[in-house]
Amino acid sequence: MKFSFKNDYSEGCHPRILQSLLEHNLDQQAGYGEDNYSFEAKALIKEKIKRNFSEVYFVSGGTQANLIVISSILRPHQCVVSASTGHILNNETGAIEATGHKILSIEKEDGKLNPSDIIPVLENHKNVPHQVMPKLVYISNSTELGTVYTLKELEELSAFCKNNNLYLFMDGARLGHGLTSEISDLTLEKVAELTDVFYLGGTKNGALIGEAIVINNQELQQDFAFNIKQKGALLAKGRLLGIQFLELLKDDLYFDLARHANVQAMKMKNAMKERGMQFLSETFTNQIFPILKNDLILKLSEKFEFYIWKKIDENSSAIRLITSWNTGDKAVNDFIEIIKSEL
Amino acid sequence: MKFSFKNDYSEGCHPRILQSLLEHNLDQQAGYGEDNYSFEAKALIKEKIKRNFSEVYFVSGGTQANLIVISSILRPHQCVVSASTGHILNNETGAIEATGHKILSIEKEDGKLNPSDIIPVLENHKNVPHQVMPKLVYISNSTELGTVYTLKELEELSAFCKNNNLYLFMDGARLGHGLTSEISDLTLEKVAELTDVFYLGGTKNGALIGEAIVINNQELQQDFAFNIKQKGALLAKGRLLGIQFLELLKDDLYFDLARHANVQAMKMKNAMKERGMQFLSETFTNQIFPILKNDLILKLSEKFEFYIWKKIDENSSAIRLITSWNTGDKAVNDFIEIIKSEL
Amino acid sequence: MKFSFKNDYSEGCHPRILQSLLEHNLDQQAGYGEDNYSFEAKALIKEKIKRNFSEVYFVSGGTQANLIVISSILRPHQCVVSASTGHILNNETGAIEATGHKILSIEKEDGKLNPSDIIPVLENHKNVPHQVMPKLVYISNSTELGTVYTLKELEELSAFCKNNNLYLFMDGARLGHGLTSEISDLTLEKVAELTDVFYLGGTKNGALIGEAIVINNQELQQDFAFNIKQKGALLAKGRLLGIQFLELLKDDLYFDLARHANVQAMKMKNAMKERGMQFLSETFTNQIFPILKNDLILKLSEKFEFYIWKKIDENSSAIRLITSWNTGDKAVNDFIEIIKSEL
Amino acid sequence: MKFSFKNDYSEGCHPRILQSLLEHNLDQQAGYGEDNYSFEAKALIKEKIKRNFSEVYFVSGGTQANLIVISSILRPHQCVVSASTGHILNNETGAIEATGHKILSIEKEDGKLNPSDIIPVLENHKNVPHQVMPKLVYISNSTELGTVYTLKELEELSAFCKNNNLYLFMDGARLGHGLTSEISDLTLEKVAELTDVFYLGGTKNGALIGEAIVINNQELQQDFAFNIKQKGALLAKGRLLGIQFLELLKDDLYFDLARHANVQAMKMKNAMKERGMQFLSETFTNQIFPILKNDLILKLSEKFEFYIWKKIDENSSAIRLITSWNTGDKAVNDFIEIIKSEL
Structure with a gap:
């Protein structure tokens, strides 16, 4: 072999997760994410990012997280800006477009966006109302190419987005790998401070399934749960997600x-x-x-x-x-x- | 308590499932449903329905199954017909409409549709091209009210659909309960023979997550996997679904x-x-x-x-x-x- | 014959319209509604409704007006409430659902909605987040059955909508007929005051094509033009709509x-x-x-x-x-x- | 001035059109394109392209034609291929994406596509089911840059599309200008023979509004009218379109x-x-x-x-x-x- x-x-999940699933298996819990494990896991995430007013939602995978976040935030005429290597551009079978939104691609060799990449896109989209309106910047950390954002890079991008009335969304399918990279000076707390929305990927870091979407911008929290349900992503046994994130996060596993x-x-x-x-x-x-x-x-x-x-x-x-x-x-x-x- | x-x-899953997850946990497998467990589970389902040319796909929940099946089948102007109690009508936050399709509701006290319910709907939708075109009949078995279809009822409905160029789709979130009801004379094999698409629900019958969509009508199989991916439902660790269905089905558990x-x-x-x-x-x-x-x-x-x-x-x-x-x-x-x- | x-x-248009089209035919004008006639016609409508801060947009037909208004206003999980006779329910080939939104139908013999019709719909849609959220009330005046709203009825409905955080949208494909009915005590000015959005239908009242959408709620005006363009409704020769409404409105024709x-x-x-x-x-x-x-x-x-x-x-x-x-x-x-x- | x-x-329309509108103004005609003028105009177009089995549909503008044609043809996971200068990419406010479909852009200086441009796109989209499936090639003639296709170029592109199971759709907003260019050896008849769908643009060639969509591929004709209605493009007074195209085409005006x-x-x-x-x-x-x-x-x-x-x-x-x-x-x-x- x-x-x-x-x-x-390629493997199942970290053994501690299976152990915890076994342990709690026959407890009766409320469905659809109203279980105790999910509540605890959410509280733990908020504690780690030191932002009590952020909201946390669990879904099963990255494409699902991306399409729900983006379609929930944008109005019909608004679009996403992404590096050309973005997972949403090439590896999600048009999931974002299927919700009605264009993705503007910026050719980048290192998979990372900075303000100077985005400026010309904004310049070229001023022919109102004949063009889509760039409204959300999508980045990945670590990126699809394994590269990482530094604190300074993220600070600059975040400030640029705020100044230009753009939302900043970080795909964190491999956020653990990004933050624990030997060259990273970014922390989970800073990610939460500098983005409107990000997610902590479980699937690629030891969970069976699961991404934890964290919405830091309070304007974007309203009614978010409806969109999770509408897109078929609200698990009846939300405990499966809660237990996993609880286990993964409780001592920084x-x-x-x-x-x-x-x-x-x-x-x-x-x-x-x-x-x-x-x-x-x-x-x-x-x-x-x-x-x-x-x-x-x-x-x-x-x-x-x-x-x-x-x-x-x-x-x-x-x-x-x-x-x-x-x-x-x-x-x-x-x-x-x-x-x-x-x- | x-x-x-x-x-x-309310609970986790049948202990045998956790046991199997444990046993295979560290085997490396291909992602996205290309794992051995999924292949075996699919083969087992085809064997049970005695239809080798049917195709099986696993997704995590019922709303997801419903929206993917329906949006994959219908063209933009076509719509669904459902009993007024249908899960897709009242309990899925407009998931079907969010993919662009109307659901025509037929008031039914027992939650079941028969040809005489559908005839007037067809009669009232002949003002081409000013009205949607009914094209898919959605039924549940057991229904949202706990009632079940008999073999004769399903045969009649199936024949009616064929004669009227309608697809028949059975939501089987509780198909196990429907088929094992003391008054049911319907079998899984017959369900496969009489529907274009149905699914075997796992979530409400002992799995952590998982519904097995079975497409019997070969015309509807083409490219179906694309839609699973596009709607965010293709799990990277498809093994989680494969192992569960394999365990649930291998000796009729x-x-x-x-x-x-x-x-x-x-x-x-x-x-x-x-x-x-x-x-x-x-x-x-x-x-x-x-x-x-x-x-x-x-x-x-x-x-x-x-x-x-x-x-x-x-x-x-x-x-x-x-x-x-x-x-x-x-x-x-x-x-x-x-x-x-x-x- | x-x-x-x-x-x-059944006929073309009022002769004065053709006369005006002839008269201005070879004047060069800016495209996409930036022509002088459109500006004048919009100013005239605002003057008639005595609301300078309302915004006016011209599109070619009623289905187009309905789908653009509704899809522009609603977030993905929100839905429309309509009387069962509503044009959007039965005569627009699922145009609203095609933009992703469900329409909740209320059975009404006279085609008119009042608060007591809507209350039970709100009551029955509180299972958050498993159901769509009613957010916009769609009415027609005159209705599809030829009936009309009185001032008192519209005042009550408007107040109810405000109190319940619902938008009120009036389909005015036959608004002229509604307002000039011998039994109507409603005025155009009152319609503007009591609705968030309405439109003045031209097609069924002497124009070749054209409906004038009036957005009274300033929150709903932002970026509306983008949606007109996106739905294919922004005429290059917007003058065709401007000239018609100018002619129809300038002396109350x-x-x-x-x-x-x-x-x-x-x-x-x-x-x-x-x-x-x-x-x-x-x-x-x-x-x-x-x-x-x-x-x-x-x-x-x-x-x-x-x-x-x-x-x-x-x-x-x-x-x-x-x-x-x-x-x-x-x-x-x-x-x-x-x-x-x-x- | x-x-x-x-x-x-910039101007209204050719005076002969207004003359004809005047002449027929008060004739009563059936609505929604069932008028005599539309029937005659359609017959005339079929005669000119010598294809009796093609079907003709009138809509009011180019963006509308593009979005209706494309959304009618494609299944949810399929996408469009276009030159980077394509009108659908940059000038239609994301109209195509709003119907759920991605557009893959091919950088071209002259605005024209040939088989060698498309081959690498097909090569790079074979990761089934993780990527969209290219299914329709969108070209414009004359292009957005004023360039034109020769007969040989269109023949090669058409053959390539057939061999690769792709549909070929020509945006003819300026088809008249393309075909009457001093360097063009292409004819309307050949355009019909070599494309699955194309349209004859009226708006940019002397009409008030109007594009004539011609569907040559019979498989794509089925139920097309439903989509016109659903997208809000079916004019109640279809006569306005019929009269204009009749006048424009009857002696090659x-x-x-x-x-x-x-x-x-x-x-x-x-x-x-x-x-x-x-x-x-x-x-x-x-x-x-x-x-x-x-x-x-x-x-x-x-x-x-x-x-x-x-x-x-x-x-x-x-x-x-x-x-x-x-x-x-x-x-x-x-x-x-x-x-x-x-x-």
Whole structure:
């Protein structure tokens, strides 16, 4: 059996979650998120971000979180601005457009948006009423390419959005990995302070399912729950989400798991860097994109599963390796062994 | 702690499911429903309905199943026909309309549709192109009122739909309860034969989440998966759904659980009937609607939770009692005890 | 050639409109409603309603006006409340649902809504977040049945809506006929004062096309033009709408035309009443619904076109007669002649 | 009063149209496009394209035509492919996305698509079901930049679409100008043969309003009228559209008007070319984009209105000049006079 570096959702969930599900399994609870576990988990998140007036909602996945947040916020003529690598642009089967909203794409190699990227988009959308109105800026952290926002970058973007009457929404499907990256100086508290809405992704960080949407801008909280229900995302057994987030967050397991994934990726990255290997881009989270000789790729593929990301030339390609909360030392060491065996 | 008869999703899940989740937890599997458990569970369902050319898709809940099925099938000008009690009409926050489609409501006391209900709707929608075109008939079994379709009724409705170029879609959130009702002569195989699409509900019958959509009409299978993804319903860890349905179906646990719930409800129903108590309507599944004196209701509410369904007169009301796969004999006996203590 | 009483849009337009189109035909004007005629017509409407802060927008037809107004105002989870006879419910091919919003229908024989009709709808939609939220009340004046609102009725409905945080929107496809009905004590100024949005219909009152949407609630004005454009309703040659409304409104031609239509209908009504004929309902606008013997209907149909509205019994049916700005005395007299010839 | 070269919809309509409206004004006709004029106009179009089995529908404007055609054809997960200059991408306030469909943009300087542009888009959208499915290719002729398709180009594109199971839809808002361009070898008949759907634009070629949608692919005709009604585009007085197209088409007035506009533009273009002036791109229809010194632009703007299209450098800019069916020789000569007066 090959070990898979294809993604961070190949396994079930962290054992503590299953343990907690077992423990509380036969307690009777109210449905639709009115269970005690959900209440506790929400309170815990608010405590961690030190914002009691924020509101927390649990849904099962990232595409669901994105489409519900965006369609709930925007009026029909308003649109989203996203980096060209944005998950909503390429990997969600037009989920946002299906709710009626255009996404304006900004070509970015590093997957991150800054004010100077957005200014020309605003300039080019002033032909009222013949064009959509940019109203929400969508960013991911860590991004789809594994890069992260610094505190300063997020502060600048946040201030720019406020000044331009734009909402700022952070897709946090891999927020744990972003915040625990060795180069990140951003904190969960700061994310909450600087965004209108963000979510804490569980699915890619040890949960079976689940993203915790946090709405910091109080204007955007009103009636949000209706949209969760309308889009089919309100679980009858909301306890499943509550229990998971409670377990993940109660002693920072969430961040430990993400940090572990990052550390394992960095070990592999460093091993390859020591051998002089190049990368498509330098990342400091659980996604790395080494450029390897085809022979080596073939050799690695005998023991590991991963995606060939991009052909570089006749002899080499970039591959994508993703580590997870469950990537053990054995897999990492075995991988490094093969790398080291290269002359 | 009061025992709750409020609904059939108050507990977690059947212990065998948690056991199976534990057992397979750390196996690496492909994402998005391409895992082995999902493949096996789908094969098992096809085997049970004896229709290899049907296609099976798992989603997390009933509203999600309803909106994806309906929006995938209908063209923009086409609409749904439903009994006035239909879940899609009153309990899904306009989920169907949010995908662009009108629902025509037919007033029915028993929650069931038959051809003579639909004929006048078709008659009244012939002013082309000024009116929506009825194209899909939505039914539930068991219904939202706990009633069930007989084989003959479903055969007639199915033939009528075929003759009138209408699709027939059965909401099976409580299909287990419908099929295992003591008065049902319908089988899963027949349901598959007589509908274009139906689903097997897991959430209300022992799963944590999950409904298994079965598309029998091959014309409607094409590209269906795109719509699951677009509506945010494609779980990264599809294994969670696969494992559950595999466990529920592999030795008919699914039907055993539903039958158990029905039996428990019937015990309570019979105890009340023996005491001469009336019911809002006679049902043979896990939902019963006894009409009780307010004093008795008060007394019951000291030990049990349930919904007051409808005020009947100054002295009495109908209540709704729902039993589940996990409603034990103690709760039932305690309830009956109180009933019997009434003079 | 038979004379048609089928509807009020059988002819082209009032000759003064064509005259004005001719006169200004080759003037160059800015596009998309930025022409002088549109500006003047809008100013004239604001003057007539004595509300300078209202905003006026022209679109080409009633369904278009309805769908743009409603989809612009409502958030995704909010819905419309309408009498069961509402044009949006039965005659617009699901146009409102196609923008994502449910319409709750209230069964009414006279086509008019009052607070006591709406109260139970609000009562029955409190299961947050499982049901749509009623947010906009849609009424027509004159209604689809030819009935009209009195000042008192509209005042009560308006106050009720304000108190319940509901918007009030009046479909005025036949507003001229409503306001000039002999029994109406409502004025255009009062309509503007008591509604959040209404429109003045041109198509059914002498224009080629055109409805003038008037938004009185300033909160609802923001960005409205975007939605007109997005729904394909912003005419490049907005002058066509501006010139028509300017001509219709500049010396109250609009009301003269509507009054004429009403008067012609009342002549026919009175002739039939004098002969003891019954009506499906008593109306005082340009739509009348006499119940006639089939023999007489046959005889009338040799000279006139009209719709058979409803079978009453084996020997008689109700027919619908609609008069227009262009229904001349000859047609009316010929019709009355036949009525009188009945013994 | 300055003469405007800003667009081709500054005036009312060709006088013959008003004459015909006057002549038929008081004839009673059936509503909603069931009038004799519409029937005749449709028959005339089918005759001209020699395709009796094509179907013709009239709507009032281009955005409306685009959104109705596209939303009628596509299933929810399917999307449009367009050149980056496409009207639907930049100038319709997200009208297509508002119906639920993404538009994939292909960067093109000349505004035209060919198979090699589309191949990589298809290649990059094979990650089923995580991405939208390209299904309809949208092109304009003449394009938004004034360029035109040759017969060979359209044949290749058409064959490519057929081979790849894509529909081909031509926006013909300026189809007259495209087909009567001095460099065009394409005919209306060929357009009908090579596209699934196209439309003949009236608004920009002498009509008050109106586009004639022609559906050549019989599979796409079914129930199309419902969508026209649902989107608010079915005029009660369809005669307004019928009369205009009848008049425009009955002796090829439509093509004469377009040719006239082209000729006037070419006169101005040639005068500028003779003086050695450059153009942003060379066009052969009624839109030209000369690059002029700022001094000259200033001088021209004293007598003419036009858009500054793009700044070229400190001293010069490109302007956009559009001629129309009503651009007389005086305006053209006055313009050329100023050009010639330059040294």
